[in-house]
Amino acid sequence: MERSRPSITPRAGPCFASSYRSPKTMSAAPRNAYQRILELTPRVEEIMGRLKEPMDAELPTIADRFYLRIERHPEALAVFRGGREQLVRQRIALAGWLSELFVPPYDESYTEKRIRVGIVHLNSGVDEHLMIGAMNWLREELIGALRRITLPEGLHFGETAAALQKVLDFDLGIILSSYWTDLRSRTRNIDRLALIGQFSAAINHELRNPLGVIGTSTYLLKSKLAADASEDVKNHLAKIERSVARANAIVSGLMRLLKVEEPARDSVDLESFLESVIEEVPHPPGVTIELIPGAVTGRAAFDQDQVRQAVSNLIRNATEALGEQGRIEVRFASDSIATSISVSDNGPGIPQATLNRIFEPLFTTKSFGTGLGLTLSKAIVEAHGGELKARCGRVGCTFEIRLPHFLIGRPTIPRTQTSS
Numbered sequence: 001m002e003r004s005r006p007s008i009t010p011r012a013g014p015c016f017a018s019s020y021r022s023p024k025t026m027s028a029a030p031r032n033a034y035q036r037i038l039e040l041t042p043r044v045e046e047i048m049g050r051l052k053e054p055m056d057a058e059l060p061t062i063a064d065r066f067y068l069r070i071e072r073h074p075e076a077l078a079v080f081r082g083g084r085e086q087l088v089r090q091r092i093a094l095a096g097w098l099s100e101l102f103v104p105p106y107d108e109s110y111t112e113k114r115i116r117v118g119i120v121h122l123n124s125g126v127d128e129h130l131m132i133g134a135m136n137w138l139r140e141e142l143i144g145a146l147r148r149i150t151l152p153e154g155l156h157f158g159e160t161a162a163a164l165q166k167v168l169d170f171d172l173g174i175i176l177s178s179y180w181t182d183l184r185s186r187t188r189n190i191d192r193l194a195l196i197g198q199f200s201a202a203i204n205h206e207l208r209n210p211l212g213v214i215g216t217s218t219y220l221l222k223s224k225l226a227a228d229a230s231e232d233v234k235n236h237l238a239k240i241e242r243s244v245a246r247a248n249a250i251v252s253g254l255m256r257l258l259k260v261e262e263p264a265r266d267s268v269d270l271e272s273f274l275e276s277v278i279e280e281v282p283h284p285p286g287v288t289i290e291l292i293p294g295a296v297t298g299r300a301a302f303d304q305d306q307v308r309q310a311v312s313n314l315i316r317n318a319t320e321a322l323g324e325q326g327r328i329e330v331r332f333a334s335d336s337i338a339t340s341i342s343v344s345d346n347g348p349g350i351p352q353a354t355l356n357r358i359f360e361p362l363f364t365t366k367s368f369g370t371g372l373g374l375t376l377s378k379a380i381v382e383a384h385g386g387e388l389k390a391r392c393g394r395v396g397c398t399f400e401i402r403l404p405h406f407l408i409g410r411p412t413i414p415r416t417q418t419s420s
């Protein structure tokens with residue numbers, strides 16, 4: 001329904017005072033496909049910019065009403081594990097978000113600022129349908145406010161409401177794109193793990209027996225030849241034994257990779273957990289491993305056994321890179337999205353070409369490694385919905401694990417069945 005425009009006494013000078021910029025300066029930015037499809041034209045930007053001043057006064061009330069709706073919605077309320085304090089924080093953030101709706105242009109830098117909102121909600125476990133529903137609450141409230149305010153001169157309710165709807169659609173698209181990106185990367189992971197699963201099951205089935213035969217025959221040969229064997233023969237037998245052990249370790253590693261299960265999350269005290277992981281990793285006397293106390297101490301929710309394996313792989317990897325001498329620092333921190341645990345060493349860095357491949361299964365630069373430790377660490381972190389990243393300079397590398405705080409109702413990576 002078109003709202004009749006109240007009579008306005010024209011103001012002297014510019015009829016609006018806000019951070020709105022003229023369409024001439026705004027339309028210079030190239031428009032992306034979404035902006036074109038949604039017809040986010042310079043006129044839409046002009047209307048939205050002119051609405052900023054009259055709408056700003058309405059936004060705290062809209063945020064309050066939104067917050068009351070969340071409180072009445074059990075599924076939405078369940079997401080706020082930080083209680084009332086967290087709800088209040090979200091209300092303030094929402095008022096800021098609403099205000100920026102009226103600050104065109106809707107260009108790349110606008111999109112970049114808004115994309116964080118999708119990521120925060122994804123990581124907080126807010127279902128995407130809840131986000132669509134919540135956007136509809138905001139639509140109703142904003143359109144209601146449009147009816148209440150005195151529209152700037154020359155603006156009509158119909159065109160103004162349509163401009164607002166387009167910008168809300170644009171923002172909803174930005175939020176949902178985080179959900180789609182996440183889904184795509186999960187699907188890729190599931191495909192990759194399924195493939196590894198098929199290979200591992202086949203390798204386990206086909207290789208365990210011949211490896212067992214080689215191992216037993218070598219042992220028998222050794223005991224039969226006993227003292228009569230020449231040094232050369234003994235060397236060759238020892239080589240066969242080492243190779244069989246390595247091949248067995250690879251098969252076992254693949255099976256472990258296959259068995260990364262849905263994490264059983266526990267509340268874990270980070271500092272004592274990391275101290276205990278460090279204690280368990282053997283290292284030469286010339287290598288020091290230090291836990292650097294973080295600015296934040298506290299607890300995090302993850303599967304202790306799995307993350308222990310992931311972190312201890314990273315520390316082991318660092319000790320192997322250092323050789324006999326060097327220093328490893330383990331740090332932890334927490335922000336509004338995730339807990340991070342990092343392992344840094346001052347050994348030789350890793351060249352970029354190698355760095356690009358270090359998480360690939362069976363990729364190794366060590367003569368004794370299986371090339372599965374880092375792949376397993378990554379699989380564990382990803383099963384928690386997190387990420388594992390490596391940064392290396394000319395000296396030293398840092399591996400950082402990020403584990404999102406909450407993951408409620410998120411899809412999990414199914415375990416591939418195996419015959420082992």
Ligand code: HEM
Binds near residue numbers: 089093094120124
């Ligand atoms: C379209 C609707 C929504 C908008 C525009 C919105 C906006 C925001 C903004 C701007 C933030 C701050 C992000 C940051 O840290 O940079 C935020 C945080 C948050 N929102 Fe929303 N929100 C919406 C819907 C919801 C819903 C439906 C829920 C719950 C079911 C929710 C739960 C949260 C939580 C848990 C946080 C993190 C609060 C914290 O800092 O601890 N939001 N939201």
